[in-house]
Amino acid sequence: MKDDIILRVIAKLVMPFMLLFALYVQFHGDLGPGGGFQAGVIAAAAIVFYAIIFGLPAGRKLAPEWLVEKILAVGVLLYAGVGIAGLFLGGTYLDYFVLDADPVHGQHRGIFWVEVGVALTVSGTMLKLFYMFAGRGRDGEEL
Amino acid sequence: MAVAVVAMATQRNLFGVVVLFSIYSFLMATVLFALDAVDVAMTEAAVGAGVSTVLLLGALYLTGGTEAKPLHRPLIPLALAIAVGALLAYGMLGLPAFSDPEAPIHAHVAPRYLGEGLKETGVPNIVTAVLASYRGYDTLGETVVIFTGGAGVIALLRRRRRNGS
């Protein structure tokens, strides 16, 4: 599919919008349906889409495997870290009230970072899964 | 949906089964949407019809397409499955009626989420509020499950170095 000009142009055009949409779903999750998980899936889908059209090596250049693996771990750490921040600020674990002088603001802040953590881990995992399954030849040899 | 499921059980071409599974997930998402579970519907559409299908197709490519004719007689598994179904039916007969506002799940715990959730967390989407705050620890666990799955797949499918073992 690498040589099809129409696909290439469309992919280039659509990609930013998909990523934008992921951001929208991420931050609109407070008001409407959506949130970190869905946003993570959409963001990963955008890159998978890119990799399918331009080939796996191009996708790997855009989002290198080592980076994806780090993102996967950073998301969980971020989430767990928000909880530990609550501990240090005098609350219980995952206590968002103490994250800001105004408890409701604190809740907002906590939910925001937690959702970012979820989105990171989910997009990282989905991409990694794609690389793992797609980057494998039928009998285990490298593609 | 039922048709899709029956077709899935009988179809031996695995590619067909995967496509049916995708259709089934979309139908499931529609039903969930009708039941007011918009967040769940969105996730099911993305995960069931999207991610799972891609994964299944990827695995299908790596493993090959058709299923052999089953050797066992299907009667015993069918009986076992129906027995479990009957048990569930027995339990379900005693559940509160559909959309009964007096039912325990509407009378206990949930009212606080709906009544105070906006005030306490400042988030109008109560599903998000419960997900990330009231039951935020479950979601941490969920993220860890995803992480475990991801890391597990890496451990299983990492490409071997050519000179290595």
Next chain:
Amino acid sequence: MMAEHLPILQVVLPLAVAPLIVLARDRGFAWVATTVVSYGCLAIAIALAVQVAASGTISYAIGSWPAPWGIEYRVDALSVFVLVLVSLTASLVAPYAQRSIAAEVADDRAYLMYAMYCLCLAGLLGITITGDAFNLFVFLEISSLSTYVLIALGRNRKALVAAYQYMLMGTVGATFYVIGVGLLYLMTGTLNLADMAARLREVDELRPVLAALAFITVGIGLKLALFPLHQWLPNAYAYAPSMATAFIAATATKVSVYVVLRYYFMVFDPAQLFAHLPTREVFIALSVAGMLVASLVALFESDVKRLFAYSSVAQIGYITLGIGLDNQASLTGSITHLLNHGVTKGAIFVLLGGVALRYGTQSMSVANLAGLARRMPLTAFGLVIAGLSLIGIPGTAGFVSKWYLIMGALEQGLWWVVGVILAASLIAAAYVWRVVEVAYLCPARGEWRGGEAPIGMLTAALAMVILCVYFGFDTTFSVGGAREAADLLLRAQK
């Protein structure tokens, strides 16, 4: 300041270290981190035990949301006992892991193995400590998924199939559990276990509750390898890497037993349910069948690891038997046996891991052990002691728990059950003798790479063997803790 947060740190510590390990991608760091975390967990568990002994049940509201709305962590005499068991095993296995993983797992995934181990530990601790039905499911899945990976990383290709089969059965079990919890939730409107227990007592319509009981029992029964739902266990134990076998065998099924105890005694209302269903009789029947059948299979099994895996199925029978007998002595016996069997089986599999390393093979038949006593005298001696504890010879840990079980059976006037316990122990003596006979009396043969097991592995193994004997003499912690827990369960039942 941190003392009040110990319950959450117990779980979050290993949970947060796993991603750190993945970030670092370094085997050395992974091992150090894992070991430190395991000992940290043990320290926390002991501190919690002290707190519980001093001031009773601890409740910890995560996110400062009060109990039925938020998720609560609940540490009581029973859960703290299991916490100590799990973290004790973890801290004994972790130092041992270094050599075992280096020998059995490819270099570039060794660090992932450690990450999985931390996750599995976090999952098991999370199941034990949580006071929330759905949170329990989430942590059940964390521990299960990581266990599947741990098993699949075994060298033999059969490990893959074993992991796959375990995955199918484990996931069905977890799904059944969710169905059961769903039914309970629909009847009570709450997910908090304590709140659920209180509200279940006012429920009139029993059919959903009975169905929930059945689904949860079968679901967790699959995880705890309750006879006849144990088919996944022997292969999973036999083909997993040694350290994974040692850890899982000592902890995973025990935690599932704990879940059963918690639901049967602290959630469901016995007066309401057990009058309708012969649960006690079913438990006794299945336990007895499991003890006899699995012991007999073990007697004729040729692979050593599978032999002891079947023996585990039989030992789980002893533990569930205590639940079925349902009195103070038998429950004390059951709970003590969680610990005693955990230590005993842990010791055996750790020792076998050392043997596998030196013999350069993963699946060992009994005959392969010929001459073990001359080649690896300490290991062979350890196997003998742990074997004696498995049989239940006086002076070892196994004797103590069986003694209480027999007392429990006598209290119920069930003489034939006493007979079965003795018969199963005799069969155990026979299969342990098979191993010992070959190890001590047969001339050495087959490949051998020389030397005792590496010092790190041997220390861990001997520590466990010493515990087998120690818990046979000093029972203040084991029986004492178990008795507290049994009292708690029986009080909750009133």
Next chain:
Amino acid sequence: MSAFAGHYAYWITIFLMVAGMYILIARGNLLKKLIGLALLQTSVYLLYIAPAKLIGGSAPIIAGGFSTYSNPLPHVLILTAIVVGVATLALGLALVVRIRETYGSIEEDEILALDSADDG
């Protein structure tokens, strides 16, 4: 639509569960077993979600003009369950791919035959 859901949601759950169990047990193909497993897991969704619905209620997003909302808690639980399901599926597929690579087959009986040949 809601009447449909009310009467039939439980029966659909049961049907899906039976079908999932059946595929899981009766089929020998490892991939197909996983699909049965996924089906079994999805059957739970309706068990939780259907009772959460209140007729006349709307999705649990607080806004002016609505007074009854469906219960959000089951939605949250099922979101978690979906995620757990996909993680399990991914891991299962990875296992199947590895099994296929080492055994050259994903039919249960063929694999068992290969295993017993190993032992013999």
